[in-house]
Every structure is written in C-alpha cells, then in structure tokens.
Amino acid sequence: MNAESQLFNQRFEQYGLWRAGFAQALDVFSAWLDSKGLRNAATMERLARLHEQAANDRITVAFVAEYSRGKSEMINALFFSSYGRRIMPARAGRTTMCPTELIWEPEFPPGVRLLPIETRKLGASLADWKLKPAAWHAVALDARSGDSVAQALQRVTETIQVDQAEAARLGFWRDDAGAENPPLNAAGQMEVPRWRHAIINFPHPLLKKGLVILDTPGLNAIGAEPELTISLLPQAQAVLFILAADTGVTRSDRHIWQEHLARHVDTQGLRLVVLNKIDTLWDGLTSKEEQAAQLRSQRQSVARMLSVPLNHVLAVSAQKALVAKIHKDETLLKASAIRQLETVLIDTLLGQRHLILQRALMRGLGEIRTEASQVLNVRLRDLTEQIQELGSLKGKNNSARRSIRMRIARERKEFDGCVSKILGLRAAQNKLLNEAFQLLSGKTIKQELAALMQALQGKFLSVGFQKRFLQTFSRLQEVLETAQDVADQMHRVLAESYHSLNMEYGFALQPPGAVDLRQFAPDLDRIAQSNRHYFSMTNALRLSSAEFSERLVNAIAMRLRAVFEAACNELDLWSKASTAQLDVQLKERRLSFISRSETIERIEQADLDLSDRLQQLQRELAELQEVASALNARSEQLEVALQAAMRGVDVHLGQVPVSQ
Missing domain, CATH: 1.20.1330 (f41 fragment of flagellin, N-terminal domain)
Known part of the structure; x- marks a missing residue:
C-alpha cells in the first residue's frame, strides 16, 4: 500500500513505531557512551531530553465547531470506526457539552475525569486544576468494550439548569450577547454544561502513540473558557473547523472563526475548514455533476468568507464515512470524501511534525557527538603526550x-x-x-x-x-x-x-x-x-x-x-x-x-619495563582511536536512520488537491 492510500491510523502507527525505535536506539547509544566513559552531566541531560522528545512526542488534533455540525461524528469516522459503533456521543440532542480531551496517560486508569462547572467561579486555570485530581469526578470504563466506552463518554453530554445570574457567573450569559445567550425556560432558567472540562483516558492504539484529540463544543463554551483559545487551540498541531454543508457559514460560525481562530497569529500548525454533511445534497434529484458543481461553489464561498486558501477547505460526509467503514462499503466511502481529509492529515500534519521532530533530534544528536568527541580528544592528547614523554627516556x-x-x-x-x-x-x-x-x-x-x-x-x-x-x-x-x-x-x-x-x-x-x-x-x-x-x-x-x-x-x-x-x-x-x-x-x-x-x-x-609500557600505551592509543571511529559510526547510523525516515514524505499543503 503506497503512502497516499494509507489511512491516517496506519501512518500514525508507523510514526509512533519510528519514534519508539529511535528511543530504543538512543538507549543503546547511551549505554555504549557510558561503557566508554563518555557520558558527563550535560550529555546525560541531553540524552534524557532526546529520549523524552522521541518517546513522548504528542500531536494534538483539535475539532472546533458550533453545535450540530457533526464534529463528534467526524472524530468517530476518522479514529474510532474499528469499534464498529459510535464512541463519541453524536446522536441528535446528545452532543458533547464541554471541552473534551481524549488522551492516554498511563499513570491514570482508563476512565473519564470530569471537572465540575462550578470551578469556573474559583479563577484557577485548567492547568492548575489538572494538578488536583481530587477535584475531578472519575468514571471508570472498560477499554475492551465499545459499549462501556460509549456509555462512559455519554457523561460529557450532561447539563444542569441555572438561573440567569448563575449563568453569568459561570460565563454563559452576557447582557451584550443578545440572541447568542442560551434560551430561558418558563421558570427563568437555562441549560448549561454540567462539566467544565473532560479528560477521557483511553488506551486506544493511536492515543498510546501520542495522539491527543481535543473536542470543543459551541460558541458559548469556547468564549467562556479563555484557556481554550489562548493556550490549547493555538498550540494544537492541527485544528479542523467544522461547518455544515446544509447551513454554510452561519453568523455564529463566523464569530467563532474570527474571534477564536483567525486572530491567533501564533498558530503554526495545520488549519483546515471542513464542510461536513455533504450527504444532505444527495437528494436523488440532481446529478453527480450538479452536486460536484454545488460543492465547488460552496467551497469557494467559504474560502472567500473566511479568507482562507481554497485548498484549505474540504467537503466530506462524516456520518456516511463512519457507516461505510463499519460496513466496508468502498463505494460509499469514496462518496464520503473522507479519504481526502485523511490524506491531508497524513501528508501535511504528520509530515510536518515528523520533520520538526527529526530536526530537533538531529540537532541534539550532533551536540552529544561533539561533547563525546571533546572527551576523546582530551584523552588522545594526554595519551600521545605520555607516549612521547616515555619515548624520550629510551637509553x-x-x-x-x-x-x-x-x-x-x-x-x-x-x-x-x-x-x-x-x-x-x-x-x-x-x-x-x-x-x-x-x-x-x-x-x-x-x-x-x-x-x-x-x-x-x-x-x-x-x-x-x-x-x-x-x-x-x-x-x-x-x-x-x-x-x-x-x-x-x-x-x-x-x-x-x-x-x-x-x-x-x-x-x-x-x-x-x-x-x-x-x-x-x-x-x-x-x-x-x-x-x-x-x-x-x-x-x-x-x-x-x-x-x-x-x-x-x-x-x-x-x-x-x-x-x-x-x-x-x-x-x-x-x-x-x-x-x-x-x-x-x-x-x-x-x-x-x-x-x-x-x-x-x-x-x-x-x-x-619501559618498552612494555610503551607498547601498552600504543595499544591504548589504538583502542581510543577505535572508540573515536565507533563514535562517529554510531552517530552517523542514528543520523541516517532519522534522515531515511523522512524520504518520500510530502509536507507541503500546496500538494493537496483543490477539487472534490
């Protein structure tokens, strides 16, 4: 299977194996340096940092959308179809209500950790709350059972009823927001998320290899949680902004984009706009050519409205993609256009991240090699001087x-x-x-x-x-x-x-x-x-x-x-x-x-005997020279392995097709 046709899951698995393989090779190299007395405090710290980078590098893919854009279904289709059912809650009226991170942290058991919404009134950041496990409500799950996982994840859909004053304190009501505020019921109360943040600790193969999925709910939740837009989203390696094909760019969609995504000039990762639910255009009354023309027109309109390049706008059907993957329906899968989105994530997101990590590892490896060479050069100099000194004593x-x-x-x-x-x-x-x-x-x-x-x-x-x-x-x-x-x-x-x-x-x-x-x-x-x-x-x-x-x-x-x-x-x-x-x-x-x-x-x-000692020193000199050669050879082997891993990987978004 060539690189272009492989699934994101398969390529991410390869990326994880590459990182794990380099980390193991680095451990071998570190042990060899230690056996030759070539590790000092600085070298050991560099080795530890390189190992941490290689073994624990994370890639965060964030999904941002207003409610009912099919965001959770997109996550299901891209990452969790192997379970043969929905994992993220995506049914009508049962959507994700709070920002949710899917991650694997082996120090915690599999489960869902939920931070009560009331913590918003205490001022501390999410990062601070993450250091206080007792503040979170924990829900266990059986990672071997898709039903158990899906049931536990339903907790992120929970809501509570609060009055207007409480909603304002929690950040869900603003007097200047008008119609963007949640509706009040007859009792003067409104529905808000029960939880401020959710962490789903789940030993999925991709999550164990370093993938982090960030699922962010609608405008109110995003706007009320500055840490999302100031920290989590700008630092994500990929952000997928989900729109619905049947609604286009609504007022709230545009507000999310302009206020919380487009403004962040510190973002350096992949940013895509995904027009979801293209299956709503499959009405049986228009030809495939007419549907394609309509999609092209919509993509062009979205690109103009959001001021993004056309090849940053893709159109898919997440729901049909999930069904097609579960039922192994290649015709439906092709029609869903999910493969093109996966290709972009593979070639651009993974390619860019791979290149960044490769360069960092190459730089660190070069510094370790230089430091070890300095030690060897000192030993070679001292040994050479000692040989010359003893040689002058002959006779x-x-x-x-x-x-x-x-x-x-x-x-x-x-x-x-x-x-x-x-x-x-x-x-x-x-x-x-x-x-x-x-x-x-x-x-x-x-x-x-x-x-x-x-x-x-x-x-x-x-x-x-x-x-x-x-x-x-x-x-x-x-x-x-x-x-x-x-x-x-x-x-x-x-x-x-x-x-x-x-x-x-x-x-x-x-x-x-x-x-x-x-x-x-x-x-x-x-x-x-x-x-x-x-x-x-x-x-x-x-x-x-x-x-x-x-x-x-x-x-x-x-x-x-x-x-x-x-x-x-x-x-x-x-x-x-x-x-x-x-x-x-x-x-x-x-x-x-x-x-x-x-x-x-x-x-x-x-x-x-002077002659015997000189011969011994000559042998030690030869051994040191062999160690110096071995240092160069071992370093070059690691560098070649890093470089070879990148060959043939396209990291340019300009290569993404512009037509559906």
Whole structure:
C-alpha cells in the first residue's frame, strides 16, 4: 500500500513505531557512551531530553465547531470506526457539552475525569486544576468494550439548569450577547454544561502513540473558557473547523472563526475548514455533476468568507464515512470524501511534525557527538603526550627519569593551583545564572499580570487599556532582553576564563558559542498580538466579570510561563554543556598526572619495563582511536536512520488537491 492510500491510523502507527525505535536506539547509544566513559552531566541531560522528545512526542488534533455540525461524528469516522459503533456521543440532542480531551496517560486508569462547572467561579486555570485530581469526578470504563466506552463518554453530554445570574457567573450569559445567550425556560432558567472540562483516558492504539484529540463544543463554551483559545487551540498541531454543508457559514460560525481562530497569529500548525454533511445534497434529484458543481461553489464561498486558501477547505460526509467503514462499503466511502481529509492529515500534519521532530533530534544528536568527541580528544592528547614523554627516556639513565618524575610533580602542583580559579569561575557563573533565572521566574510574570488584573477588577475598561495591555508585554520583552545581557556576560566570563586556563594550566577548553534567548521574543509578541482584542472596548462588559477576567489573565500567564520556562531550560542546558568540558578535562588531567607519576616510579624501581609500557600505551592509543571511529559510526547510523525516515514524505499543503 503506497503512502497516499494509507489511512491516517496506519501512518500514525508507523510514526509512533519510528519514534519508539529511535528511543530504543538512543538507549543503546547511551549505554555504549557510558561503557566508554563518555557520558558527563550535560550529555546525560541531553540524552534524557532526546529520549523524552522521541518517546513522548504528542500531536494534538483539535475539532472546533458550533453545535450540530457533526464534529463528534467526524472524530468517530476518522479514529474510532474499528469499534464498529459510535464512541463519541453524536446522536441528535446528545452532543458533547464541554471541552473534551481524549488522551492516554498511563499513570491514570482508563476512565473519564470530569471537572465540575462550578470551578469556573474559583479563577484557577485548567492547568492548575489538572494538578488536583481530587477535584475531578472519575468514571471508570472498560477499554475492551465499545459499549462501556460509549456509555462512559455519554457523561460529557450532561447539563444542569441555572438561573440567569448563575449563568453569568459561570460565563454563559452576557447582557451584550443578545440572541447568542442560551434560551430561558418558563421558570427563568437555562441549560448549561454540567462539566467544565473532560479528560477521557483511553488506551486506544493511536492515543498510546501520542495522539491527543481535543473536542470543543459551541460558541458559548469556547468564549467562556479563555484557556481554550489562548493556550490549547493555538498550540494544537492541527485544528479542523467544522461547518455544515446544509447551513454554510452561519453568523455564529463566523464569530467563532474570527474571534477564536483567525486572530491567533501564533498558530503554526495545520488549519483546515471542513464542510461536513455533504450527504444532505444527495437528494436523488440532481446529478453527480450538479452536486460536484454545488460543492465547488460552496467551497469557494467559504474560502472567500473566511479568507482562507481554497485548498484549505474540504467537503466530506462524516456520518456516511463512519457507516461505510463499519460496513466496508468502498463505494460509499469514496462518496464520503473522507479519504481526502485523511490524506491531508497524513501528508501535511504528520509530515510536518515528523520533520520538526527529526530536526530537533538531529540537532541534539550532533551536540552529544561533539561533547563525546571533546572527551576523546582530551584523552588522545594526554595519551600521545605520555607516549612521547616515555619515548624520550629510551637509553637514558635513572637521573633523567628522576628529572621527569620531578617535572611531573611540579606540573601537578602548578595544575592544582587552578582549583581556586575554577571555584571562582563557578561562583561567578552560578551568581549570573541565578540572576537570569530570577528575571525569568514565575514571580516576574505574576507581578506584571497582577497590575493588569488590578486594573480590570471593579471597573470598565478605559479607552487606553489595550495600550496598557501591550505595555505589559513590552516590559516582559525588556525582561527577556535583560536576561540576554546576563547570558552574554556569562559567555564573556567563560570565554576569558577558558583562555586563561588554557594558557596557564595547559587545558584545551573550547570557548562555547553564545546562547540565544532572543529567539523567544517572537513568542511573546505573538501571544500579545493574538490576545490584544480581549482588552478592547468591545469586550468591556465581559471583562467587568471578575471571574472571567481572572480566567483570562490566568490563561495568558500560563502561556507566558511556558515561554520563560523554555528560555530558562535553554540557558540551563547551555550552562551545563559549557562547563561540562571543564569538569571532564580537570578529571582527565588529574588521572593523567597519576598515571604518568606511577609509570615513572615503577620504571625507576625496575618494576616495569619501559618498552612494555610503551607498547601498552600504543595499544591504548589504538583502542581510543577505535572508540573515536565507533563514535562517529554510531552517530552517523542514528543520523541516517532519522534522515531515511523522512524520504518520500510530502509536507507541503500546496500538494493537496483543490477539487472534490
């Protein structure tokens, strides 16, 4: 079966196997490095990070739509047809009511975890609540039974009745929303979701390989949960915006797109518009050609209205696709056009993600190879010098040998004098590192956003408040720039110290390249530009709600913490890698002094033959050279495996057909 015709499920399985295979190969490589004494603290951390990336890489596919667009049925058709029945609730009147994540976390048993809707009034973010398992209502399921899974998932459809005031506190009623608010019944109450968020922990093969499915319900639920649009959706590798062919782009559809999807300039993954329910056009009174023409016209209209490329708009029938897959009806499956959507997900989503991960793994592997080579080069240099030193003793008397032994002792004493200098360097580096960490800490973010929150509480927005919001991000950019200045100072101190140690004590330290924290500045700018509309006058009434404004600021804080934590991790790893070679060379030089001293003493005492020792050192040199060759060969094998895995994978959305 060629790549174009394989199912998304099959290709994702292959992607998972590739990641698992590389993680296993990396473990073998790590054990080999350890057996040769080539692992230091920085190398071990790099290996651990690479293993984590390869073994636990996740791909999130988010489904966004207004109610009754067939979103849950789309999930069933794409991922769960093998169960021979619906898994996600998709019957009329029984739809997903709260944002739902389908994931596999082996530390939890299979089941559904439900966060009560009342937690919205407490201000904490979803990320915070995920750290409090006791706050969630747990429902067990039997993963071997499709009926058990489907029954447990029905819990996400549950609703409760609340009055208008409570609905406003929960974020489901806004005085300025008009007809978009839920309808009131005769008792003055309205129906709202019982749960704020659901996590379905399910050992499905795709989920176990790293797929995460995010199912988001209609406009009210999306708008009331800032964390969805500020964090979860922008960071999804693929977002499928579902429309209905029989309704086209409605007012609420357009609102979701403009307010919660199109505004997010920080999205870098695949974004598709899927026109669902094309089977509503199969009325038996129009020819297939007329139906195709109508679909083309609808796709063109949707592309114009949403300002997206035409080849980003696909038309399918999820319901017919599910039926066709269950009954193995190839004719119906082809008519459903689901295969084209699967092809896009395969070639674009998986291809892009594969390429991103491959590059990250290649970069990390190269750094590990460089660090291990530095260790070997130090050993080869010391061993070569020792061979030359002993070779100069051939034909010499005991006086010459004593002279060399005394010279070694003198060199060792002088070398020991570098310890105080190294301790001073470490103290200076740790001081600067802690200074940078303090700048990039959560405390800095908390202080900046606390002022923002204080301006929101108890008052309507002023005309200049959006400017105030952007000023907050300008100050955070200044914090990042200050941290870069500290990092540059660390780099200068290291470079100067390494030059001095090389000149005075015979080290062979390589000055590290500078660390780049400015690479995170565009992330801050994207977060600011994507969310500035929340702080405009048009959103004043919603922001007057303390509960909503607190959820909004908490969601932004979570994104900011992720950026600053990434910057801290980058600086921390750079610092460890930069100083690791000093630890290695310090250890290797001390071992070399001990070996040289013992060798000369034994030769003086006639306990060791000079020729025999030289032959032994030559053998050790040859073995080290073999290890160096093996390091290159093993590294190249891993690199070739990474590169070969990408051959023939098309990662360009421009290759997606534009006709149905």
